[in-house]
Amino acid sequence: MHPLIVRHVVLPLHERLKRTPTFAWLARLERTQWMEPEKLGELQFAELRRHLEFAYRHTRYYRRLLNEHELPPHRIQSLADFRKVPVLTRKLLRENFTDLAATGVRLGRVQRVATGGSTGEPVTLLVDMSAGFNIALRHRAHRWFGLEPGAREIVLWGSPIEATRQDRLRDLRDWLINSRLISAFDLGESALAAYARIITKHRPLRLYGYASAIYLLAQFLEREGWRPTWRMHAVFTTAETLFDFQRKTIEAVFGCPVAIEYGARDGGNMANECPHGGLHIPAEGVVLETDAITSDGLGEIVVTNCHRPAMPLIRYRTGDIGELADERCPCGRSLPLLKRVEGRRTDFLVAPNGRILHALALIYALREMERVREFQIVQDELDSVVVFVVAMPAWSRDDDEHVRRAVQARLGTEVRVKVETVETIPRTTSGKFRYVVSRVADGFIHDVLGSRRPAMAGARS
Template sequence: MGAIQGSTFLQTYDLGSNGPGLQEVRRAFEFLDESQWWRQEQMREWQLTKLAPLVAHAARRVPFYRALYGDRASVETWDDFRSLPIVTRAQFADTEPREREASFALPEHKVLHTTYTSGTSGRRLQISITQRLQLWRYACILREWDWLALDPRGDCAILRAPIAPGSDSWNESLGAEVYPTWQGPALGALVRFGKGFNFDIGRPIERIAEALDEIKPAFLHGTPTYLQVLADHLRHCRPLALLTLSEQLFPQVRQELEQRYGARVFDTYAAVEVNRAAADCPSGQGYHLHEENVFVELLDESDREAPPGVPARVVVTSLHNYATPVIRYELGDLAEYAEGACPCGRGLRRISTFHGRQISRFLLENGRVCIATPIVIALQDTPDVRAAQIRQKSYDDFEILVMGRTDFTAEETGDLQRRFDTLLQRPARLTYQFVERIPPLPNGKTPRVVIDFTP
């Protein structure tokens, strides 16, 4: 029961700064520290007070929702909310960004910047990030660090793609961007986070491993698949924790990573459309939803709430984004509710498994995988290519679907051939199809790499 009495995280690591918005972040974190222990009845009551004005605002100020809801915009009960139609990625993508944006911004919902989804649904979606949304994101990150219970002042290597060299923060000898605080200047002004090293995973993994062996960061932040492959190349880097994201973390992969690195794995689930959605329970009993930031529904094919242990569609509502409202939006992922109350005592609902997307990778004959990101980036950077998908037909055969072009030059195909041969360390057989449309998978996503054979 000691944790219920209040976290000591900010007492330990707060820098005491009174910069713009920091007091609001502190108050939001203190609220999360208390609300995580609420009973579900209390949480649902609070969520409904957020959903009612959000839906009313969207129906009045956002053309997409005004056309979708008509006169069904009043939400006074949960039945009212569940009667609202579910929005698919395709519906969102088929409308112009201005149709999904509010006609004016309320002062507390000032737009800070816009961001974009990855495009695995076939088209990238523009989402406005507001001051209020950012505040809750920061508060959720602080709660995750409180759950992780490790000193945040350690340096962190962030393994991502792509990065363009040449910025003021670029360190040529390391092949990385270097920042004074890895959580960014705003949150770094509040809490003592260590330095950040942003590595481009499109670069040779051997070079990245050499740099990591040199700087020895306390934390590695990347996808499970990339961290699996990276472990084969590291010699001296021994992080305290692996911070994983962006793809499904299978139990056997979690176990392998913890054994190979001798470090704890802390996994999070997020989406550009709603930001922080869930994170590992401190007691290791699945994922707790950030229910104060996003309302999550797991629905069966009849749009009814699924029982625990049954894979169901992830439908989300961002509780704080009034600029680009995201209401009953189907992400395209599947997840399963966990059984029963959590032993840790928190009242936040739990997810046992997220069936999310995987990082782009190819299968090798020895049972291992190799990261396909360098080739994916090369295809994306080819002039006039709108979208591309690589279908691995066997260990050596690859079919490449391309939108936006009718053919490639000999120089372009030669460059891709060299990239494949170098990555696989053997000759690859490549065929090309230039198409008007790349068909999505049943979940609505269009992955950049598809494994189209049984090993």
């Protein structure tokens, strides 16, 4: 569909039907990014105070917490005062779920969503999907690269391989907004060749998805000598750390800049990279801090997103490691900068039939199991997987079987799956948690990409 029709007719109608003020937010964000730093800081603190007052009035948890620490919102007059508010951890979120949910206020489309990726410790939270702030931030960041809402795009994301009626409805919606979804849950050679044909036919101006999955796709395309014959504007990676070697390959293959979107289900959109390389924090509604800073400047990222009313998470520990920057970006925007983010790397798994799966194919399944506190998936051989589970009370053999079936549904029934419940799951020597450890994937992917078989018929334009 013509991008102008999508931008000026389809998307506004889509947002109106969802009752989401995305474009009103976008117009506001286009102005505020150029405010003087002092004025932007005042706006940020005003939003923070508003959010604190909302949480104090409408959640039992924050009313109790702030009263216990003698920090009612009217006493918080500065960011220094704000930092006296105790941090919120995943453990506290799980233990206080009901008390953290907002009550006595009319909200929009509230959904119960589960996190589960990089920390290996899934949590569930409530999100008001009608807020519009996060989508508007993405639109703004894409505009930095000359991309308007409605531009043709390919999204490489977690998507079930088997289509359901809901998937078909989503496909229709995506067609109407010039978007095409390809699955990160199937990254085998035949799937990658099919994706190349889809990209060639769709001629997207942007590509958006998991960093590791886009990198794997780029490696495959590079091996086959594929290049776009049209101008792509940008590739946006998210959900994982993007390494320099990955960026270099992706940029070379697609012939355009690569930009990071740093976000999470529990924290929302926390930073976006501009064409000058600055990772900008959306200060209009997000406060980022780093806690327990080490000698090299790194600390745990703590977030407060002021536009998550269904379940306010104030000073929430993300589990990610990063560093804030003091300087201003050469692009001229006054939005503060995140200097770097480390951690959150997703691995791959390999099925006996040669299909390469993004690890989230299994993570999504395990994180929905309510009695799973932590988990780690270890693949020692193509047909052998061990799932370590730190279980909640009442774990049973039925839960073992549920895990076993979930793994075999994705990797194949011939895969031997052993489920072990453990007290703790050890971290790496650097203190990071690996939720997937595959001792098969690296060598297998190297073999796939190192060969040159005619898998790309019809993919070139």
